[in-house]
Amino acid sequence: MFKKYVSIVLFVMLVLSVFTGMIAANGEDVSNESHDDESVGKAFIKLKYELDTEKAFTHSEMDELQSLGWTVEEDQIFRLSKVQEAEIEVNGIQTPVNDGLFEVEGSPDTIDIRTPAGTYSVSRNSEGEYILVHEEDFYEMMDSMDRVHLSDEHGEISPLSYGKKYSPGEWVHCNRFNGPLSDDVHYDKAKNPFKAVRNFTGSDCDMALLRWLKCYSHDHCNIEGPAAACSTHIGHSALYHRH
Secondary structure (H helix, E strand, C coil): CHHHHHHHHHHHHHHHHHHHHHHHHHHHHHHHHHHHCEEEEEEEEEEEEECCHHHHCCHHHHHHHHHCCCEECCCEEEEEEECCEEEEEECCEEEEEECCEEEEECCCCEEEEEECCEEEEEEECCCCEEEEEEEEEHHHHHHHHCCCEEECCCEEECCCCCCCECCCCCCCCCCCCCCCCCCCECCCCCCCHHHHHHHHCCCHHHHHHCCCCHHHCCCCCCCCCCCCHHHHHCCCCCCCCCC
C-alpha cells in the first residue's frame, strides 16, 4: 500500500514538472517573439549654457555643477538628461516615453519622430537603437522667463526683480529656482550664472522640461498660461515652495 502511494506521488510530481516546463518554454517563446518585432529608442534633452567657464566659475563651483550632473567644458556647460515621460509620435504612431525609453515597431533604417519640441528624423545606430537628442539653450530659456509675458486669459505676467529672496507661499512668476540646493533667490543668469544654474537644477521648471510639457521651450514659457504654470502641470503648487 505504501509503495503504491509513493508511486502515485512520484507520478503527480513528474506531470507537474513537465507542465511547468511547458509553461516556461511557451513564456520564453512569446517574450522573444515580441522583442523581435520591436526596437528600442532613447530620448534625451541636452541643456547647454555657452560661456567662458574659467571666468564664470571658481573651481569649487565647477565641482558642484559636476556633482549636479553638468559637464563643464572650456566654452560651455551642458547636461544630458533622459526625458522622464512624454507622448510622441513615431512614424505616425502615438508612443509613450518612460524613463528615456520608447518602442519602435520593427527595425527600419530611419524613423520620423514628432515631439512637443519639434520633429526629427533619426537613423538606427550600429547597436540597433534610435537615439533622439533635443537641445535647449539655458540662457535663452531663462531670458524668456525673465521678460514680461502676455496671456489672453490671465493678463500680463511680470517677474520680480533679481536678487529677491522668496519664502514658501509667496507669489512667483516661475518656480525655476526652487531646486534642492537653492538659496531661494532669483538670480540674473548672466551676472551670477553659477547660482542661477544651481538653483534651477531640480526645480519645478527643470522637472517640467524633462517631461516635455508645455514649458519645454523658451518660445512657449509662460506665454499662454498663468504664472508658474509648469508647477501646476507637474502637480505642484504655483506658489513658491522648496523641495
